Amino acid sequence: MPEWMNSQALTAYALNAGTKVLGAIVLWVIGGLVINFVIKLSTASMTSHKVDPTLIKYADSSIRVLLRIVLVIAILSVVGIETTSFAALLAAAGLAIGAAWSGLLSNFAAGAFLVVLRPFKVGDMITAGGVTGDVEEVGLFVTTLKTVDNLRVYVGNSKIFSDNIVNYTHNPYRRVDLKCQLAHTVDPRDAIAKLKARLPQIPNVIATPAPDVEIIEFNAAGTLLGVRPYCHNNHYWQVFFDTNKAIQEVGASNVWPVPAPHQVLLQRPAS
DSSP states (O other): OOHHHHHHHHHHHHHHHHHHHHHHHHHHHHHHHHHHHHHHHHHHHHHHTTOOHHHHHHHHHHHHHHHHHHHHHHHHHHHTOOHHHHHHHHHHHHHHHHHHTHHHHHHHHHHHHHHHHOSSOTTOEEEETTEEEEEEEEOSSEEEEEOTTSOEEEEEHHHHHTSOOEESSSSSOEEOOEEEEOOTTSOHHHHHHHHHHHGGGSTTOOSSSOOEEEEEEEETTEEEEEEEOEEOGGGHHHHHHHHHHHHHHHHHHTTOOOOOOOOOOOOOOOO
């Protein structure tokens, strides 16, 4: 074969390959823009119909993954790879992938159940999988939480679904549990009355149910009181710290002595 024919064939091959690669790149860029447009359209439609934000985020993740798979298959067709062969190869490897990714698949199934059963929604504060924080997103495989110290934590859906879930936001209020140790010389009934009068003055302490101040136990230092105001979960830590300050203020204004353990030693006379 003449040399000029070989160079012509190589040039034609290079042009054909370059055209396919360029077409794949263009398809990837345009496909990405189309996917983003579809996601925005879907989100806007569900938002206008007042669909729950948790379901919106989960649906967006599902649509994005599905469209990306379709886009990859389309790009493989443009490049010249037989998609039927690719699908057959994917099906043959499905068993092995399923065994290797059993945890991932269980996370996917758990995510679907979390969206359907709705033990919590986006914006709720929960404790799940050993993490406490505000729910930002229930994804296909993980749930995103923002902790109180401003950390983003990703927890596997299966770990959340298989563990106890504490939802702090679901109920309209929660109780703040604190203690107040009194000295032996302080009248507990008088202390209870003064604390009950002071607690409603704390911002965001709700009136119903009224704050509880009761005797928990008698110990070596004196009387131990339980101080329990109620508030919405969003105000929990503010009420927690302000209640501690209120206990200190009431004690200081009434000159309560510092509680300290007292012991009585009896000496038996020598026989």
